[in-house]
Amino acid sequence: MAKEQRKPRRKGEGAGAAPARRASDRGRYGRLSRERMLASALELVDREGLSALSMRRLGAELDVEAMALYRYAASKDALLDGLVEAVHLQLEERLAAGPGSTPGTASVEAPAWRTELHRLARATYETCLAHPQVVPLLSTRMLAVPLARRPLAVLRHHERVLTLLQDAGLDATRSAATFRAFTGWVLGYVSVELQAMVDNPEEPDPSFRLGLHNMPHQELPRLREAATTLAERGGPEGLAAGLDALLDRFTRVEAERAHRPDS
Amino acid sequence: MAKEQRKPRRKGEGAGAAPARRASDRGRYGRLSRERMLASALELVDREGLSALSMRRLGAELDVEAMALYRYAASKDALLDGLVEAVHLQLEERLAAGPGSTPGTASVEAPAWRTELHRLARATYETCLAHPQVVPLLSTRMLAVPLARRPLAVLRHHERVLTLLQDAGLDATRSAATFRAFTGWVLGYVSVELQAMVDNPEEPDPSFRLGLHNMPHQELPRLREAATTLAERGGPEGLAAGLDALLDRFTRVEAERAHRPDS
DNA sequence: AGTTGTATATATACGTCGTAAACGTACAGC
């Protein structure tokens, strides 16, 4: 086929004619990139939720056919992992922007590795609150993707935590246990913090906002009464408090704890 | 239409003829029920994972057209909530089967409410390990479904935890904070416990099983080294240890904790 | 210049999904 006939449809601006093609759209070369795609995906999910993220929709967002995305993500699952990665990259930025651990400044009661773990936890907390719609992915993908296949930024985060624990002098077993406690606590805390409570957003009265009126009355008296308090957030203080408690316990050097709470 | 002609297609066994209809299939009345549907769904998910659960597939599993399910679940999301409910019902069975809290037997160091919280946590842990594929739903639906709309079994579970905390003498604020800590810890711990680690199941060597050979070497030395230890489980002991630590902290009566770990 | 190779985006198509709407069919009570 001849070359100058270049597809009259799709509002092309030929050599100087009218039909208004988008600026710097000549050709469709190099419009996309993995970064642009992930940024757009994250924005879309932040704006409209995870269920709004489809290949076609994201393509439309970027003025591109859905299939074009497959050049930058092997599958939709890979795209989701990309989102997880993007969030972890933002986490790294936040950590870099923060005050750092300023070694030598450790107060009497808190060694550097401990305050740094708190800094990590808090930065994770804040990053998650900034992208609440993505949080489900953090747990979901963690259960689906084996360690070695996780995005590099995630692995770097693991490495950071692990390094701090080992620098604290913990042996392999204990640092692994503490690692799991740290990871689990932060994830669980954030999930609870972001759990859906509000049922009817435009209702002014707190009880009605929560939709307590259509909860079984007799069967759930305490929950009904506690709901409004439960709907409040624990904030970063709660996160830090729990983390402190867990670190105290899991990094302790004593051998076996002798509590058998069951029976 | 006459009645004895009853649909020759679909392998019917008429009044004594051949084509072999399933036993007690005369008519298709009352084959389904919400219980049957949820049981089958849970079984299917346990067997083949969440992604295998579609209305059509579940219908086929029950020898029914997909649309028939909509009589027992208003939507697929409602079906997922039903799964969450089913798991919580199993949790209640497990609790009922267990030894109960036997009041008056509280040891010197552990009041009844505390050991009962441990029992709840442990039963949750075991139920989750019995249905690992459903665990993602626990976090996911908690983020999607507002409190008042959650399945009754879930709300009953909340009520139980809350009751224990209030019976321990905690005021509204503190019991809410402890409730969140409890919920978050159990959920987070289970998620970490179930996280995907194994990359190549049929590999005998632990390192190769984890797929460590295709992780960036230089950048992640500690993680690489710690991975095999990390792949081990914390078990119920880890769950109990963390829970103890959190309960100690969150139920303490002192006013404000004065730790500012960040800087 | 023209040719060729490769990176990039499109076009088309297939099977599956959730589910709205209309329809049949079996039982319960009259």
Next chain:
DNA sequence: GCTGTACGTTTACGACGTATATATACAACT
């Protein structure tokens, strides 16, 4: 018998993920 209602089926539609084949734009080489 007749009639209403609970139950399951049929059909259809639009959206989804993605395999495959194709068109286009740029770079490099001749």
